[in-house]
Amino acid sequence: MEWQITPYAIAYFCAGLIALGVARAAWRRRAIPYGGALARVLFAVAEWSLAGALEMAAVGVTAKIFWSVVAYLGTVTGPVWLLLFALEYTHQTRWLTRGKVIAYLIVPLAIFALAATNDAHHLIWTTFTPAPGNLLIYGHGVAFWILVAYSYTLLLIGFGLLVYAVARFRAPYRYQAIILVCGWLAPFVADVIYVFDLSPIPGLDPTPIAFALTGSILALGIFRFRLLDLVPIAREAIIENLRDGILVLDSQDRVVDHNVIAQTLLGAIPLHIGALISAPEIARHIHESLAEIALNETPPRFLELRGSALTDPHQRARGRLIVLRDITRHKQLESTLQEWNARLEHQVAERTEELQTTITRLESEIAERTRVETALRRIEESLAQRVADQSQQLSALYEVILLAGQTLTAPRLHAQLLAKVMDAIGGDAGCLHELDASKTNLRVAAQRALAPESVAQIETLPAARWLADPFPRAVNALAPTDDLAMLRDVRAYLSAPINLQGKSVGLISVFWNQPRLFSVEDIALFSAMGDQIGIILENARLRERAEQSAVQQERRRLARDLHDAVTQSLHSLVLSAETANNRLHLGKLDRLQTSLDQLADGARQALKEMRLLLFELRLASLDQINLLEALQTRLDTVERRAGVQVELNLDDVTPLPKTWETELYCVAMEALNNSLRHARATHLSVRLTKIARGIELEIRDNGKGFDEHARNRGGLGLKTMTERAERLGGALAIEAAPNAGTRVYLRIEEPQ
Numbered sequence: 001m002e003w004q005i006t007p008y009a010i011a012y013f014c015a016g017l018i019a020l021g022v023a024r025a026a027w028r029r030r031a032i033p034y035g036g037a038l039a040r041v042l043f044a045v046a047e048w049s050l051a052g053a054l055e056m057a058a059v060g061v062t063a064k065i066f067w068s069v070v071a072y073l074g075t076v077t078g079p080v081w082l083l084l085f086a087l088e089y090t091h092q093t094r095w096l097t098r099g100k101v102i103a104y105l106i107v108p109l110a111i112f113a114l115a116a117t118n119d120a121h122h123l124i125w126t127t128f129t130p131a132p133g134n135l136l137i138y139g140h141g142v143a144f145w146i147l148v149a150y151s152y153t154l155l156l157i158g159f160g161l162l163v164y165a166v167a168r169f170r171a172p173y174r175y176q177a178i179i180l181v182c183g184w185l186a187p188f189v190a191d192v193i194y195v196f197d198l199s200p201i202p203g204l205d206p207t208p209i210a211f212a213l214t215g216s217i218l219a220l221g222i223f224r225f226r227l228l229d230l231v232p233i234a235r236e237a238i239i240e241n242l243r244d245g246i247l248v249l250d251s252q253d254r255v256v257d258h259n260v261i262a263q264t265l266l267g268a269i270p271l272h273i274g275a276l277i278s279a280p281e282i283a284r285h286i287h288e289s290l291a292e293i294a295l296n297e298t299p300p301r302f303l304e305l306r307g308s309a310l311t312d313p314h315q316r317a318r319g320r321l322i323v324l325r326d327i328t329r330h331k332q333l334e335s336t337l338q339e340w341n342a343r344l345e346h347q348v349a350e351r352t353e354e355l356q357t358t359i360t361r362l363e364s365e366i367a368e369r370t371r372v373e374t375a376l377r378r379i380e381e382s383l384a385q386r387v388a389d390q391s392q393q394l395s396a397l398y399e400v401i402l403l404a405g406q407t408l409t410a411p412r413l414h415a416q417l418l419a420k421v422m423d424a425i426g427g428d429a430g431c432l433h434e435l436d437a438s439k440t441n442l443r444v445a446a447q448r449a450l451a452p453e454s455v456a457q458i459e460t461l462p463a464a465r466w467l468a469d470p471f472p473r474a475v476n477a478l479a480p481t482d483d484l485a486m487l488r489d490v491r492a493y494l495s496a497p498i499n500l501q502g503k504s505v506g507l508i509s510v511f512w513n514q515p516r517l518f519s520v521e522d523i524a525l526f527s528a529m530g531d532q533i534g535i536i537l538e539n540a541r542l543r544e545r546a547e548q549s550a551v552q553q554e555r556r557r558l559a560r561d562l563h564d565a566v567t568q569s570l571h572s573l574v575l576s577a578e579t580a581n582n583r584l585h586l587g588k589l590d591r592l593q594t595s596l597d598q599l600a601d602g603a604r605q606a607l608k609e610m611r612l613l614l615f616e617l618r619l620a621s622l623d624q625i626n627l628l629e630a631l632q633t634r635l636d637t638v639e640r641r642a643g644v645q646v647e648l649n650l651d652d653v654t655p656l657p658k659t660w661e662t663e664l665y666c667v668a669m670e671a672l673n674n675s676l677r678h679a680r681a682t683h684l685s686v687r688l689t690k691i692a693r694g695i696e697l698e699i700r701d702n703g704k705g706f707d708e709h710a711r712n713r714g715g716l717g718l719k720t721m722t723e724r725a726e727r728l729g730g731a732l733a734i735e736a737a738p739n740a741g742t743r744v745y746l747r748i749e750e751p752q
Contacts, residue, residue: 002059004134008204009056015208016049037085044081045187048074049208056135061128064136065118068125072115076108079151079158082184086158089180090165104154111147135203148195159184186210245324247271248310251317253286265303265324267295286322302331413540414446418508421529422448425494425522427510431455434498434506434537435463442466442507450511454487467504472496472527474518492516496527500534508533626654627661631668631686638676639684647685653695660748663724664697667732670717671699671744679703679742694730694749705736 023042048071055067083104087095115124127139162184165177190210193199199206245262249255258271269279277283285291285305293303304325310318408416418432429449433442442461473495490511498506508530628650635646656664668686675681681703689696718734721744725732730748 002063003057004059005057006134008133008135008201009053012049012053012056012208016046016053019043019049019208019214020046037081037088041078041081041085044074044078045208045214046074047071048078052205052208059134061130061136065125065128068136068138069115069118072112076112076115076147076151077105079154080104080108083154083158086161089177090161092161107150108147111143114143129203131203133201133204135201137203155184155188159188184214186213247322247324248319249286249322250319253277253283253320256319262324265326267297267301269295286320292327301326301328303327408540410540410544411446413536415448417533417536418446418448421508421526421533422510424529425510425526427494428513429454429490430508430510431458432498432506432508432533433458433461433466435504436460439463445506450487451489454490457487461507463504466495466507467497470497470499470504472523472530474523476516476518487511489513494518494523494526496530498530498534498537500538505534505537627656627665628652628654628688630665631688634669634672635684635686639672642676644676644681645683647683649685649687649689651688651690651695653688653690656695660695660728663728664695664746664748667721667724667744667746668697668699670721674717675699675701675703675742679705681741691747691749694747696748697746698743700741700743702741705738705740705742707736707738 019042023039023046026042027036027039051067051071051074055064055071058064058067084096084101087093111124114121118124123141123143125138125144126141127137129137129139131137159181162177162181166181187207187210190206194205194207243261245265246257246259247255247262248257254274254276255271256273263271266279266282269277269282271277277286281293281295282305285293286307288305289307291305291307293305295301295303304327306323306325308321310321414432414434418430422430429447431447431450432445434445435441436443440463442463444455444459447455475494476492490513492512492515493509495507495509497504498508508526510526631650632648635648639646672684672686675684679701681701683702685698685700687696687698689698721734722732725746725748728748729751730746733745734742735745736742
């Protein structure tokens with residue numbers, strides 16, 4: 001590779017050395033929060049300048065492009081480092097998280113990758129034109145202008161932050177900010193001159209040379225104005241109009257800020273920014289959290305010192321905040337108070353002898369009163385405990401009563417009743433017996449925590465012995481002759497008959513592994529639970545009988561419907577089939593078609609009846625679906641599958657009162673059933689329409705109809721439909737004629 005040393009290359013090289021020297025000085029102060037950020041900026045500029053010097057000294061387009069790519073690493077990252085430095089200097093730390101820093105670098109690193117691969121796409125440089133002085137003029141592509149826009153945006157944001165610092169900081173920090181603004185401005189203007197072809201020397205980028213000026217300015221700031229020594233720490237926390245003195249020190253115990261009150265309180269002790277505190281009476285206490293200081297003045301003054309550490313968001317020590325308060329007046333009052341206290345102690349000593357006699361007399365009275373109060377307190381605690389016990393017992397009895405409202409199988413009901421009783425009484429084991437069918441023995445219906453051999457021993461008990469006494473039986477220490485002495489580990493038990501209407505229907509028992517004394521309240525609660533269990537068991541039996549009765553009634557209804565509808569249709573099918581068979585054997589083929597038509601018609605009618613019965617068996621209640629869904633389901637499941645053409649017109653009438661939905665649904669089902677079973681219709685129209693203050697329901701078919709003059713003689717459920725309409729305050733109209741179809745019309749309006 002050939003080289004040609006030119007003045008431009010020397011200027012770039014000098015600029016790089018200056019930037020590198022200032023970067024080294026900043027890096028040595030990297031412990032300062034923004035010292036490292038400033039060093040990174042200058043290292044990027046140094047890399048840019050030195051690589052640019054090599055590019056200007058290289059001979060040949062290929063060599064120059066190579067060093068231009070190397071220089072681009074500093075070119076693209078420099079604005080990012082400048083922005084990070086400005087954010088850190090102005091304490092905008094929320095924008096300095098690792099994720100956000102990576103986001104700032106995405107565009108520059110992508111542009112650098114495009115520069116390294118420019119030969120493949122020419123998005124960075126489009127043309128290369130040699131210029132005098134061994135320079136090369138680059139034609140810029142789209143990606144270059146994207147980099148310019150992005151870099152200028154970052155530079156303007158950073159410049160604005162520094163200008164904000166100039167307006168906000170106090171001296172000497174304001175001078176630091178002014179130096180940074182001046183150092184920022186020179187390379188920015190130089191870059192604008194190059195980007196927009198305003199340079200008098202074509203192909204020469206004066207930006208690195210301008211950074212040489214910036215480096216000189218920053219060097220002046222570092223060594224003259226202590227740019228990286230004095231750090232503005234939490235200035236926003238210092239309020240000038242506070243009545244307390246505020247003193248801010250950095251990590252090296254140097255004064256970095258104070259308010260006017262602090263200087264006033266310290267009097268002759270000078271406070272110089274950047275210097276240590278000269279007064280030893282103050283310096284020895286600056287690391288204490290609380291201290292009292294006596295100033296060497298006449299008369300003496302006293303200050304209270306409160307110190308606290310200052311940290312950044314990363315919990316790194318930044319300095320200390322010291323609050324000074326004048327407590328001279330407080331000290332004077334304290335001295336006066338001590339004098340008065342001595343006088344009071346003397347007077348108290350005199351009064352003590354006078355009061356001692358009175359106290360002795362009162363002590364006996366107080367002792368007597370204490371005994372009375374103790375007795376009353378014990379009575380009160382006893383009453384409170386009895387009330388608490390009674391409340392707990394009533395709560396347990398209430399939980400047992402709640403089981404009456406649950407629908408449970410007999411074994412689960414027995415188990416839950418026993419569990420509730422044991423939880424209330426607190427036994428170790430228990431069992432529940434019921435009378436068997438013979439009413440002579442008690443059998444185990446539920447047990448809890450009993451050993452298998454114990455359950456086998458009490459599987460049956462004689463009812464005459466255990467139910468002869470209607471009162472509870474409490475045994476607190478089993479004797480060898482006791483009936484339950486055979487049970488293993490049982491030392492006490494409590495049993496009570498389960499009574500219902502004066503008769504004993506069972507027995508409940510609770511066992512303890514240790515002897516136990518039973519209170520009257522325990523026995524009374526246990527007896528009440530036994531009586532309540534009898535009511536719950538009887539209620540469960542009555543509910544089961546009611547459910548069985550409902551099942552029997554539903555079976556009878558299905559049998560009646562099968563007999564009235566399906567059986568008759570099947571009987572008609574049999575007769576039609578026999579008639580067709582006879583006509584076939586007799587050779588009456590001309591009348592055979594009539595019999596076959598009757599057979600097909602009967603089969604279709606039987607199929608309709610069966611579909612209707614199946615729909616009613618699987619019918620969902622209106623608690624699960626609304627009226628519109630129920631009508632749609634009925635027509636899809638029965639009429640359409642039976643071959644009836646259905647015309648459906650349903651408005652969205654929801655929500656409706658629950659009574660309206662129920663009665664409307666029943667009227668509609670009755671009308672549809674009549675049409676399906678009796679009218680033999682092939683076309684059906686259902687319309688549900690919303691009107692101003694109510695709804696209209698119309699069901700029309702093309703069936704065989706009926707004689708309206710004979711409707712009052714019963715049948716077809718017309719009377720039921722009329723009664724349902726009257727309950728809603730509506731009007732029901734039924735229009736029919738033989739072989740002319742039927743129309744059912746119902747109109748319901750809300751009362752005015």
